[in-house]
Amino acid sequence: MDEMLKKQLRIHAAHIRMGIIEGVYHAKSGHPGGSLSIADVLTYLYFTRMHVYPDQPDFAERDRLVLSKGHTAPALYATLAERGFFQMEEMQTLRHIGARLQGHPCITIPGIDMSSGSLGQGISAACGMALAGKHRNDSYRVYAILGDGEIEEGQVWEAAMFAAHYKLDNLTAIIDNNGLQIDGKISEVCSPEPIPDKFRAFGWHVIEMDAHDFDDIDRAFREAEKISGQPVALIQHSTKGKGVSFMENQVGWHGTAPNTEQYEKAMAELKAALKELEA
Numbered sequence: 001m002d003e004m005l006k007k008q009l010r011i012h013a014a015h016i017r018m019g020i021i022e023g024v025y026h027a028k029s030g031h032p033g034g035s036l037s038i039a040d041v042l043t044y045l046y047f048t049r050m051h052v053y054p055d056q057p058d059f060a061e062r063d064r065l066v067l068s069k070g071h072t073a074p075a076l077y078a079t080l081a082e083r084g085f086f087q088m089e090e091m092q093t094l095r096h097i098g099a100r101l102q103g104h105p106c107i108t109i110p111g112i113d114m115s116s117g118s119l120g121q122g123i124s125a126a127c128g129m130a131l132a133g134k135h136r137n138d139s140y141r142v143y144a145i146l147g148d149g150e151i152e153e154g155q156v157w158e159a160a161m162f163a164a165h166y167k168l169d170n171l172t173a174i175i176d177n178n179g180l181q182i183d184g185k186i187s188e189v190c191s192p193e194p195i196p197d198k199f200r201a202f203g204w205h206v207i208e209m210d211a212h213d214f215d216d217i218d219r220a221f222r223e224a225e226k227i228s229g230q231p232v233a234l235i236q237h238s239t240k241g242k243g244v245s246f247m248e249n250q251v252g253w254h255g256t257a258p259n260t261e262q263y264e265k266a267m268a269e270l271k272a273a274l275k276e277l278e279a
Helices: 003-027 032-037 039-049 070-083 088-093 122-136 154-165 195-201 214-225 260-278
Strands: 064-067 142-147 171-177 205-210 232-237
Touching: 003 032, 003 039, 003 070, 003 088, 003 214, 003 260, 032 039, 032 070, 039 070, 039 142, 039 214, 064 070, 064 122, 070 088, 122 142, 122 154, 122 171, 154 171, 171 195, 195 205, 195 232, 205 214, 214 232
Parallel strands: 064 142, 142 171, 171 232, 205 232
Antiparallel strands: none
């Protein structure tokens, strides 16, 4: 990947991480850990890969993204804001009564393709979108982001069987494999491992990647677009809380908002990283 493009993507990702922290701090609730771990893949998708148009959010041929792990909505909202669908300042209204940016994505918000949040259901909706595209010979692609804890849900595997049966090669499921869920390590709660082998057994083409390396992300998505006759499961190995030192790999930050001291520390880290990138 071009070095200038990588630098710009890192700058976008820094802005998005700042938006995430801004949102959950002002909401006094939310899910920063898993939001931070998907910030880079969302940056890549919305700034290099997906055909989306802020001035035409309902354009029929746009690519679709379903945030199946809907509790990480702050990441998607901040990405849409960075992409120009609305102002980043709106992140300060996250989860406020009467605000449109609520705790889970809602299809009434520009840029949101599916209301989601009940774990396991988003991937089924993504399958429906992909199948509709196949029937109509549309060119759009569908992306769904799932958590590694989420795939403990049985409905995920029903959807996986469906997608392989109908050869939905316009569907890419991104599994955010950060190893932690609300109650602890996935290996201790209800292990879904081996994740790659399970998706292969269900008839998917599997690709693994480093969730925080834009070169590797680019390699993985380029491979995914070449696959014919199979849906793609992209297993991204990520760090929960990525970008904020005291949140990284800490299960307690799955669903906890920072207090004022923690907010200021997190923002100082992110601003310092951004300043270095912009130097």
